Amino acid sequence: MEPAPAASGAGSPLLAVSDLAVRYGRAVQALRGVTLAVPDGGIVAVLGNNGAGKSTLLRTISGTCRLSRAVIEAGSVTFAGRRLTGVDPGGVVTAGVVQVPEGRRIFGRLTVDENLRAGGIRQRDRTERARSRDRVFELFPLLADRRKQRAGLLSGGEQQMLAIGRALMAAPRLLLLDEPSLGLAPRIVGQIAEVIGEINRQGTSVLLVEQNAEMALELATYAYVLELGRVSLEGSVEELRRTDQVQRLYLGGVDPGNAGAAARRERPALRRWVANG
């Protein structure tokens, strides 16, 4: 599948979130009217600090927000023309949307194989399951070597790969990634980014939520900046890189707007500190 040009106006998007308002209890308004779109075959990034509503957004899409007692007050989530609001998490997975949770959340006491099995649990077709597994092992050969090992014994980077592989077992059309770079060494972040790119080239659309703007803007073609539950900024990645706000808040830079990838790579430590701070 060819990646479609990522512009929010291009045709009817694969995922459309419109005017979404979500609150926890009476006091906490996590999302205040968020509208965004992911085109079929695209990678779209959502940037924002802690508490901006990024995780709530993903939880609402995946149908798990109810588990944390969040209430959808207004707005809707539509995937491939089908309304996802009100669909339970199992139904969302079957529809083709799978979330990789923040902090990996692999099943540490299960083996690598069992983790993958859990990921493909809604896939009833045996041959489809085998195909998904082969694809995961192709993307992450390391997981194939450790398939009998308890997942809790894997390193952080390996656990992130397992978390992504586990999600791929459901053969999603859209992958939701919640901060895949969290707590990983820069070199590993680079590897994860490469794999996300490869997954996308194989035809899976990606909604990437990140504090690591560097990584997100390198992968995505279109991005949104979320602040206090609202989209404060959106645009193509080229546009966003040039804005002061993104420069200042997320790229940690006094860099001129046209800072090249090479220049940015020179100060990984500072960049990560700022990105995660």
Add this chain to the structure above:
Amino acid sequence: MTYFGVLVINGVSLGFIYGLIALGFVVIYKATEVVNFAQGSMLLLGAYIVARTHGDLGFAGAVLLGVAAGAAGALVIEFVLVRRPRHADPIALAILTIGVDIVLSTELTRRIGQDVLSFGDPWGNDTVDLGPFTVPQARMGAMAVSVGLVVLFFAAFKYTSWGVATRATAEDSEAAALMGIRRGRVSMVAWIVAGALATVAGVFLGTAPSPGLNNSSNLTALNAFPAAVVGGLDSTGGAVAGGVLIGVVQSLMDGYNDNLSFLGSPLGDVSAYAVMLVVLLWRPSGLFGTREVVRV
């Protein structure tokens, strides 16, 4: 020495019956975080139905019906108590199960009254000679079936999708939900399995050498609770190990009660709790439990 051996064999057999009940505790705890104190009355319900129907249906038919009834009863408790209040605190739910236990067991003991309901002695009153040891055939039958069920349970827990889904939910229910694992279904099956296992255990507790099901059989079943705690509430292997440990200790205490009369009598009835106390002082999360059962 022969006496000792016979006591141990009887204890192991009793222990596997406790193990079946304790497995029910553990599987419900893993799937829903609820400690189900109604396990004893679920046992009584299933066993009562077996005792009442074995005359008409034959032993096998009655067991099938009883297992179905025990499972159905558990399912009703799950549906009414555990499923509906979606965000209820597991501790509140555990206390609710105590209420269910009181209501259900009061009604069943009222029905049983002073009777001792027999199961028609499916294994007869014969004894088997195991080398120097002579043990009731019924105990050996109970042990063989219990071991078979335990093996079956472990195989299912390890290899089936249900097992993977349950273990994944036990570890991180939100991440499991993200995989499309339906927690409601995991919980439902856990209660069904627990109800069915409890019924089988109830039948074994009522067959020879015990005279039959009486109005305090559900209290015997309570010994399975210390068994689950001794093994570690979240460990299936621990449930069986704890059951066997408590069964053997109880059998020995009963057998040597005369020599230990300075401790009082009957010792067997309190031994399970004594074992639990000692084990918990030494290992607070049980022999095989996760050191700290915390979900993040």
